[in-house]
Amino acid sequence: MNPEALALAAPASLLIGAAVSLACGKRSGVAAWVAILATSFAAVLGTASAANVLRSGAGWSIEAAWSLPWATFSVGMDGLSAYFLAFILALAVPAAAYGKGYLAHEGDSRWAGASWAFFQILVASMAVVVLARDGVLFLIAWEGMSVASFFLVIHDHRRPEVRSDALVYLVATHLGAAALAAMFGLWGRGAGSLAFAALQGAPLSRNVAWVLFLLALVGFGSKAGLAPFHVWLPKAHPAAPSHVSALMSGVMIKMGIYGLMRFILMSGPPPAGWGYALLGIGALSAVGGVLYALAQHDLKRLLAYHSVENVGIITMGLGAGLLARTAGLEAVAMAALCGSLLHVLNHGLFKSLLFYSGGAATQAAGTRNMERLGGLLRRMPVTGAAFLAGAAAICALPPFNGFVSEWLIYSGLFNGALQGPGAVSAVLFVTIPLLALVGGLALACFAKASGVVFLGEPRSEEAARCKEVSPWMTVPMVLTALACAGVGLAAPWALRIVAPAARELAGISSNAAWNTSLGAGPLSAVVLAGWMLLIVAGIMLGFRRLLLKGKALSEAPTWGCGYAAPTARMQYTASSFAQPLLEPLSRLMRPSLRKRRPKGIFPERASFSSHYDDPADRTIFDPAITLLERLAGALRPLQQGRLQVYLLYVLLTLVALIAWEVLA
Amino acid sequence: MSSWVNAILVAVLLLDLLLSVTSRLSVLIRGFAVQAAGIAFLALLIEGFDSRHAWIVAGGTLALKAVAIPYFLNRAVIRTNARRELEPLVSYGTSLLLAALGVLLAFALAARLPMEARRAGLLIAAAAFATMITGLLLLVTRTKALTEVVGYLVLENGIFLFGLTLLGRMPLLVEMGILLDVFVGAFVMGIVVYNIHRTFDHIDVSALTTLKEDEP
């Protein structure tokens, strides 16, 4: 089959699978099987098609007439699309398998068929998003993605907070889509068509280009979860079932990144200002995301804030790459862009892994509150190990994949700072310590998350009773964990997948120059170091075993520093772990604390709780909603049921219109 | 003939003032009926006694508006036992003042409009406007359901007065359709008023405010 047909067959087979799943109704198991098969089939087709383009470097596009106004049915594939298509489909497969295991534990299977149908529609529409070469088709796929994911988020709708969180998601995603519709409309207003080919040819004035960019930033940024449009993310991810959280957080939010990249590809050489803007908003998201992640007690919400952070890092890479491109530093641009693109895949992998394992833990324990978990590694060895691997990967610790992409971004930042002209250099230089701060905070945060949830003693009965989950869930975890390590240890190979897209974004045709100076050469050294680390660690572990051979090994209670009767509740909690980090920032982050201090010689009760409201909610969206509601309330007296007043409205309208239109 | 026309138009204007000050429903209904009869007569005067079209329109108007509708409305007054409009939203003095201002406004408007086919001159436009304004005044300021109905009918009278200038241009069927609509409208409104009376034991529409938007 030719690559065009292969690519289109992928979403088509998913849609067929969705219909079949829907027909399964309450038979959850069958519907899940259908989804797994359809997703795998689509993944094979899609990756084959993508591989063809990535290998040959030759993209394709086809265009057919469509009866809708402004629309043509145009699809196509270039390096960027190929990379994202393969990424989406490859990650959907473990999510589907994990979902089968995960949903088996959920009681109500009434809507199981629909749930799996929406899962497949979500994957299919993401595939169409990256293939679309027409604005109308793009928007339809985009909204299909949003709606399908909304129905997945609302899965656990009997809990009121899930409903309100889902509403936030629904509205946020709609606002984003509105911005995109405006962007496409403004762009294609002269062309009379929204086909990308027509848009690409449309001449743009400086100001219009900026307006388009800002609209794209709002539209795509809100999907990607860039601050301050991220507010839906920490709400929707915890509400959703974990395989959906994994797919949304790992894959779907990257569609926002794809959108930004596609926008940049289509709008021609970007001005430097866009690079600065992306760098800034990326840094804001990265730092803010990780800070608020630290403040969370809800494991899945913590992971969601880390998605904000990582999307921020990706955007920083993109911004740095564009800046380097405008400064004429091709190799530097390639480094940053490859890092940004590779981080898309990497974050997809380790965030899926974390949601798989974290979700398994929270499902087994029946709570997402970390203060009630603990000691799960002993009870769920595979899940725990997977989470630790994911934690190491997301903290960009070598030899995992996260380090490789962050290293590429660092390389872009450092080299850009060293080689770039004045302003570019200074800005990139300032970004370096910010990224380092993010790294340090992320490490603290995941030390907290993995430590509090999986290590130590269980803090509640539920946590103590946890059991390892089924192979349906553990096998996807193990596979993604291996993939995390694999990308880290075979980075030059992974680089070949992203290089075509990075070349397109950097506006260069060959990456030969880059490869030797900054790219594959140093990267293979990084990989070498990763292997060395593994070898050294193996030696040390072997050495340790040798030393301990035949020695007396004994077990004893943990040393309580002289305190004789420690309980599991006395362990350091998530909140106390984060306290030294958050305390210096309390003026910035405005926690709401509730304390009841112990009083007297024999204190009876004492309690402490902290809650960190999202700053974007607190300063932007909540006031806006309040204002809107107040405004709406102020209009209520206009409709108080009095007929005479109503008639007066009619007359006054008539008089006013005549006065305005005829007499004036 | 023009003097007859003018005389009737002046009568229509005076009736407008009367309608705006009376508190008695029976006077209101009778005033409306007389006005409608005058308009029917005007149709003949303007179009000419030899026009069959005019005769039919005049006859229809007379029969429906001057006889049938007042008859139904009077029956409704008796049934609903609402003889007086006791609590208008503005006092009768103000009402009169507003009506007088309305008449002035009507003349001002009529003078400004380029009257095509000035067959009846300025006065007919002024009377039409004044009658419309009076009808609207009744609609906006009165609280009894029946007064509202009469207000609507007076408004309709005013518009019909305009229509007289176009009598030749309209197919008869349309003219009759309009008349029929008004008649059925009054009839349906009468039924509703009767039901309001039966349901609420009054026909004070200012009390009909269940359907509204609650203030938050």
Place this chain on the structure above:
Amino acid sequence: MILTALVAAPFVLGILAWVLPGRTARRAVFMGAGLVQAVLAARVIMSPPPAEWGGALGADALGLIFLGIVTLLFALAAVYTFGYMALHRHPRRRYYVPTMLFFLGSMTLAVLSRHMGLFWVALEATTLSSATLIFFDRSERSLEAAWKYLIICSVGIALALAGTFFMAMALPQGAQGSLLLDSLLAAAPGMAPAWLKIAFLFLLVGYGTKMGLAPMHTWLPDAHSEAPSPVSALLSGALLNCAFLGILRAFQVASAAGLGEFARRPLLVLGFVSMGTAAAFLIRQPDYKRLLAYSSVEHMGILAVGIGIGGGPAVFGALLHALNHSLAKGLLFFAAGAVFLLYHTKNVSGVSGLAKRAPLVAILFTAGFLAITGTPPFGLFVSELTILLAALAGGHPWIAALFLILLAVAFAAMGAAFLEMVFGEPPDEIAPAEFRGWKAALILAPPGLLALASLFFGLYMPGRMMSLLKAASLLLGGRG
């Protein structure tokens, strides 16, 4: 003669239903009327016949679009009525079928009439016939709603009659005088502009009252929420469009007289006022049928904005939107009727867990919500996008921005109610409803069909529909 037959059939059958004894006979007549209407209308739409009655009755593209809407909704409402009335607790009313048929007849007359006076007569007749339908419940609330509907719409329409007369007066001296649309259009360039302007504004406010443009919309939420659901669906999906047609006719004349720009401005203003008012009243709206009613105000506003923007694509979008809105709103009112039968309340807060209590209704309601808020791949997405793109292409970025913002507010407000109703746990204490068997099937089939149609038009537009819409937008001064 087919046009005459199309108009006359409902009246004749209505009288027949009036005199026939027995429920079964009336039902048969009712279904028969729906069938006759569907067959005749389909023929007329596929091959428009020449004008009849000296040009007073004719089928142009504009009228045909609205004829299609009226016919489809009526036929479905007829089916729906069976199930609805069978499950409804209220006593049957003998006058229901005849009045529905008169209502249908007057709407058909309105969409086919090419005479401004005749149009007025037809539209006032719709008011009178539908008022009694609103009063169907005979509750205090429905009485109040019917009363306000009757008075406000009658006054509004009276103003439209004045406007019609003014239009005639604007005709030049000795023009072959009539209010026939064709002669008006022919004579338009010579019309007295002052009179024509006044006439247009009177017609706009008058028919705008009936169409539900804010701030003349006040009757609409009352009437739509109190009427039985099949009637609400017809009011919102069909009747409002008929009034819109009145404004479009006036617009045609004004455009022909070179006053297009003048006519578009107030449309734009009223359109935005409607969208804004509706958005404000949609926020935290406690009654779901009122919610749907305000949504109708919003969508009427969108139609006005579309025409107000002007130009081929915008007008095309507005007409497409009228069609799509009718499908979606019919779907929603039908589904809302099912919800009412299940929960016995119109309060949003009284309805929850629809997905658990009645999955099929939940699916329909969800589809309706997605459709009405312009979510792809439903038809309203295409029409709203078309209007938006037309605004941008026409160089009105601020109009486009305001349009998007108001749509988003309405979306959020409706989304909140939708979530509360469809999801969650159903309340324990509600009485069980006999919602099953053929009755339920009759209730669910019409909205199901509408949902499929709305979905279909969001992905594909049949050639005939496209050509009609294009021809109609040409009539309204668009370049196609």
Place this chain on the structure above:
Amino acid sequence: MTAHWWNALAVLPALLLSPLLLGIIGKTKALAAGRKGAPLLQPYRDLLRLLGKGAVYGRTATWVFRAAPAISLAAILTASLMLSAGPLAAPLAFSGDLVLFAYLLALSRFALIAGAMDTGSAFEGMGASREAAFSAFAEPAFFLVLGVLAWEEKALSLSAILGGADVASWSAKIPSLALAATALFLILLAENSRIPVDDPATHLELTMIHEVMVLDHSGPDLAFILYGSALKLWLFSAVLVSMFMFSSGPAWVSMALFLGGMFGVAVLVGVTESVMARLRLGRVPQLLGLAAVLAGLAALLLMAGGRP
């Protein structure tokens, strides 16, 4: 940069001499306090003794607790591959290795924190939390220092940016270099748990940071941890010393200079520990902020100076 097998020798000084630094610090402190103090080679003896012992494990501990010291040490050992020792070039050098260096140290920290959390002890959790927090605050400052060094040499490899000073540009660089060195010294103190940030000699668990984290480790595991921290101190000191190393000159001279510098740093740390009191925990972020500000100033000076 070509890698020869003899480059591997560069790690030898670190491997062999790093515990000596601890000895020197201890001796300096003892002398300053007027005591005789433990012998210089005491750290070696401790290590050997611990290596020969068995181990006791907490009942809550899992494999994480057991593997953590070895992994932590392995990460530091790998990081040591990237530093040259005086004239001996680093075995592993490539553009961008400074990032790898920093993240390997982060890995070692992560392993230790995880091990501490695995004990389920409130005290070890407390230490872990403080370690994580202060390292996070130190991270931007450290990268700023690296940035300054990279900027100066226009290179991104530790081998290239360290030990490459030449006489000609020395005077122009000295202000920014001094600022960066001060910042790095502060980071060194914080990262290696020295006074004024942490007190390795304290006996009150509540006030400890690093020490309390490793309370439960025993035997070879504890030896790995102790050796790892010595090595880490060596690495930071080596960066600090190499900042001022000249590239020219005979090998034995620069080796001597290097080792002298290393022991000098140890003495300096000892002196600092002797003359300063511990900071309140809440002040530590401010100290690290100060380090970042100093490094930032260095960068500013450099950028301003780099342009006519």
